[in-house]
Amino acid sequence: MDIRIPTLLLDEYKCRQNIKYMAEKANKNQVNFRPHFKTHQSAEIGNWFAESGITSITVSSIQMAEYFANAGWKDILIAFPVNILEIDSLNKLAKKINLHLLLESVETTKFLIDNLKFKSGIYIKIDTGYHRTGLSSDDAKIIKEIASLIKNSKHLTFTGVLTHAGHSYDSQNTKEILNIHKHSIQQLQQVKKIVSNIFPDCIISVGDTPTCSLATDFNGVDEIRPGNFVFYDVMQSYLGSCNYKQIAVAQACPIVAKHPSRNEIVIYGGGIHFSTESIKDNIKGNNLGLVVKIHEKGWGMPLTNTYLASVSQEHGIIKTTFDNFDFFNIGELIGILPVHSCLTANLMSHFTTLDNKKIEKFRFSS
Amino acid sequence: MDIRIPTLLLDEYKCRQNIKYMAEKANKNQVNFRPHFKTHQSAEIGNWFAESGITSITVSSIQMAEYFANAGWKDILIAFPVNILEIDSLNKLAKKINLHLLLESVETTKFLIDNLKFKSGIYIKIDTGYHRTGLSSDDAKIIKEIASLIKNSKHLTFTGVLTHAGHSYDSQNTKEILNIHKHSIQQLQQVKKIVSNIFPDCIISVGDTPTCSLATDFNGVDEIRPGNFVFYDVMQSYLGSCNYKQIAVAQACPIVAKHPSRNEIVIYGGGIHFSTESIKDNIKGNNLGLVVKIHEKGWGMPLTNTYLASVSQEHGIIKTTFDNFDFFNIGELIGILPVHSCLTANLMSHFTTLDNKKIEKFRFSS
Numbered sequence: 001m002d003i004r005i006p007t008l009l010l011d012e013y014k015c016r017q018n019i020k021y022m023a024e025k026a027n028k029n030q031v032n033f034r035p036h037f038k039t040h041q042s043a044e045i046g047n048w049f050a051e052s053g054i055t056s057i058t059v060s061s062i063q064m065a066e067y068f069a070n071a072g073w074k075d076i077l078i079a080f081p082v083n084i085l086e087i088d089s090l091n092k093l094a095k096k097i098n099l100h101l102l103l104e105s106v107e108t109t110k111f112l113i114d115n116l117k118f119k120s121g122i123y124i125k126i127d128t129g130y131h132r133t134g135l136s137s138d139d140a141k142i143i144k145e146i147a148s149l150i151k152n153s154k155h156l157t158f159t160g161v162l163t164h165a166g167h168s169y170d171s172q173n174t175k176e177i178l179n180i181h182k183h184s185i186q187q188l189q190q191v192k193k194i195v196s197n198i199f200p201d202c203i204i205s206v207g208d209t210p211t212c213s214l215a216t217d218f219n220g221v222d223e224i225r226p227g228n229f230v231f232y233d234v235m236q237s238y239l240g241s242c243n244y245k246q247i248a249v250a251q252a253c254p255i256v257a258k259h260p261s262r263n264e265i266v267i268y269g270g271g272i273h274f275s276t277e278s279i280k281d282n283i284k285g286n287n288l289g290l291v292v293k294i295h296e297k298g299w300g301m302p303l304t305n306t307y308l309a310s311v312s313q314e315h316g317i318i319k320t321t322f323d324n325f326d327f328f329n330i331g332e333l334i335g336i337l338p339v340h341s342c343l344t345a346n347l348m349s350h351f352t353t354l355d356n357k358k359i360e361k362f363r364f365s366s
Numbered sequence: 367m368d369i370r371i372p373t374l375l376l377d378e379y380k381c382r383q384n385i386k387y388m389a390e391k392a393n394k395n396q397v398n399f400r401p402h403f404k405t406h407q408s409a410e411i412g413n414w415f416a417e418s419g420i421t422s423i424t425v426s427s428i429q430m431a432e433y434f435a436n437a438g439w440k441d442i443l444i445a446f447p448v449n450i451l452e453i454d455s456l457n458k459l460a461k462k463i464n465l466h467l468l469l470e471s472v473e474t475t476k477f478l479i480d481n482l483k484f485k486s487g488i489y490i491k492i493d494t495g496y497h498r499t500g501l502s503s504d505d506a507k508i509i510k511e512i513a514s515l516i517k518n519s520k521h522l523t524f525t526g527v528l529t530h531a532g533h534s535y536d537s538q539n540t541k542e543i544l545n546i547h548k549h550s551i552q553q554l555q556q557v558k559k560i561v562s563n564i565f566p567d568c569i570i571s572v573g574d575t576p577t578c579s580l581a582t583d584f585n586g587v588d589e590i591r592p593g594n595f596v597f598y599d600v601m602q603s604y605l606g607s608c609n610y611k612q613i614a615v616a617q618a619c620p621i622v623a624k625h626p627s628r629n630e631i632v633i634y635g636g637g638i639h640f641s642t643e644s645i646k647d648n649i650k651g652n653n654l655g656l657v658v659k660i661h662e663k664g665w666g667m668p669l670t671n672t673y674l675a676s677v678s679q680e681h682g683i684i685k686t687t688f689d690n691f692d693f694f695n696i697g698e699l700i701g702i703l704p705v706h707s708c709l710t711a712n713l714m715s716h717f718t719t720l721d722n723k724k725i726e727k728f729r730f731s732s
Contacts, residue, residue: 004455276709
């Protein structure tokens with residue numbers, strides 16, 4: 001591989017295995033699989049999902065929905081509170097594909113009723129404990145009002161209730177993650193009862209990678225929407241959602257300087273390639289990624305006591321041990337398994353497969 | 367302004383004032399001004415510097431150097447440890463422009479002597495306390511060895527010694543920043559003495575926005591290289607390097623949801639628009655930006671007790687007060703002054719001026 005600058009390597013085999021694993025899990029549990037494409041943002045990787053029989057997807061912005069609609073996807077959920085300023089774009093999409101939207105306020109519901117010109121499926125967004133967006137299962141009055149408005153509207157079609165249990169990322173162990181999964185489903189079932197008079201057919205949609213990776217019981221769930229599992233990352237391995245061998249991306253970075261007095265290695269690879277997201281690790285402090293050796297067929301397991309400790313705009317500082325220090329040589333490449341693959345992939349223009357194929361992706365533009 | 371998605375507004379007047387202020391300060395103190403262009407990464411904004419008489423610039427990557435060389439700049443310093451894997455690109459640049467490079471190891475110096483085919487100016491990078499890259503002023507033996515190698519080389523021309531006192535960002539007050547400034551210059555003068563036998567003409571180059579904004583004494587300094595001052599940001603205002611009125615960029619974001627039970631506002635604007643960098647504020651906890659009202663001619667002063675408290679990929683959560691809550695309306699725009707304008711600008715494809723002109727910029731590609 002002729003790599004000279006930070007380059008996001010994608011192990012296609014691992015990635016396809018991750019897709020296959022989750023698709024089979026969905027099949028086995030008889031739930032619809034609507035994977036979140038915000039992690040990879042790539043039409044070509046999307047095709048690998050299509051090869052596994054996937055027909056419905058999730059995205060996080062209207063621009064991203066347009067990108068995947070242009071790539072041929074016909075059933076797209078925009079899992080983000082409707083941005084009413086983009087109504088023209090929504091109308092174009094709703095005309096073209098089977099569009100699904102999230103609602104959590106009476107105000108936005110009324111706006112859509114007045115302004116949406118083509119049929120769209122609606123999920124009501126429920127906050128099951130993450131406290132980012134969504135209505136609480138206690139908000140029966142608002143939920144009923146939104147459901148009634150949808151019932152009487154011309155273009156809005158009720159699909160179901162939905163949550164993103166993002167608080168699973170703060171869990172300390174598998175048991176906590178499974179509890180969040182169980183508790184989220186219970187709350188969505190409670191909301192399903194609230195709307196059952198108006199909409200007897202209400203699907204329950206859940207979707208975060210930790211719960212979808214670790215749970216085995218999907219009773220009461222109709223749809224799952226994990227996204228990160230397509231690549232996984234160091235955060236997911238810490239949570240127990242995956243093992244290191246399942247992580248399908250590694251940032252290849254040139255080594256540019258060495259500082260023996262503090263066992264530090266300077267790489268070309270910084271905040272603009274990885275993002276600045278880190279795990280606060282009790283032992284290591286800040287950890288922005290784990291370090292792997294790159295070889296012709298991919299990369300190895302993380303080096304012990306060696307990690308990406310800080311980044312500035314283009315610099316990355318790897319902390320390592322005295323014993324590992326001489327392993328690093330100026331002018332060679334080293335791989336970093338990112339802490340958060342979604343943000344790292346977002347920053348990069350392409351993926352590069354192990355057989356040196358460039359895979360294009362969406363890039364936000366404004 | 368017809369804004370429907372996160373859009374990085376640029377107040378051209380404020381930006382030009384910031385450029386003018388620093389250019390005049392450099393003139394007055396008789397130091398060469400070699401501004402760092404990694405903050406704006408834009409050929410057009412580069413032209414505003416050229417209008418102030420600037421002819422030498424700093425960038426942080428070879429790709430960025432190529433971008434600005436194509437835009438007509440003839441004197442460019444790549445302020446990053448030489449990445450020897452990019453020697454072919456360096457040769458193309460060195461042939462075309464007056465290129466300057468940073469060295470901090472004997473190994474990379476020898477590589478350049480063997481492989482660089484055109485003249486390049488060399489700065490030796492000195493670590494004056496930031497501990498990211500560079501040699502210590504105590505490393506006299508290595509510094510002398512590098513200087514001797516340069517002296518006897520065909521294409522390397524010694525320019526001077528250089529530091530980036532990035533530890534100024536950890537300062538608690540102006541006095542600490544000024545001490546760092548003074549102490550950095552002292553260390554560079556010590557290094558100048560080390561090489562004085564070999565190179566009697568050795569310039570001293572310093573450059574970070576806090577010290578260059580706050581210092582009034584540039585005795586012993588030959589060149590300054592600040593970058594962030596072109597926009598400034600909330601971090602700089604906390605450090606005292608600027609006031610809020612000097613901040614020249616604000617991210618305009620649509621309001622998409624409101625949560626009265628916790629005085630939170632959800633905006634379309636997340637980690638992929640701002641970066642995840644934050645200030646740990648004793649009062650507010652995590653702070654990723656301050657909130658301003660947008661009007662036809664720009665934006666106002668930050669709202670009290672109101673800030674961007676968290677981001678995920680596309681979501682931003684603003685925390686505000688009960689009194690301010692009703693000020694926010696779904697479907698309206700709100701402005702965010704970013705904590706770190708370099709990383710925010712890097713994520714965006716364009717700047718949008720207040721008269722709705724799109725300004726293009728460089729974007730890393732791999």
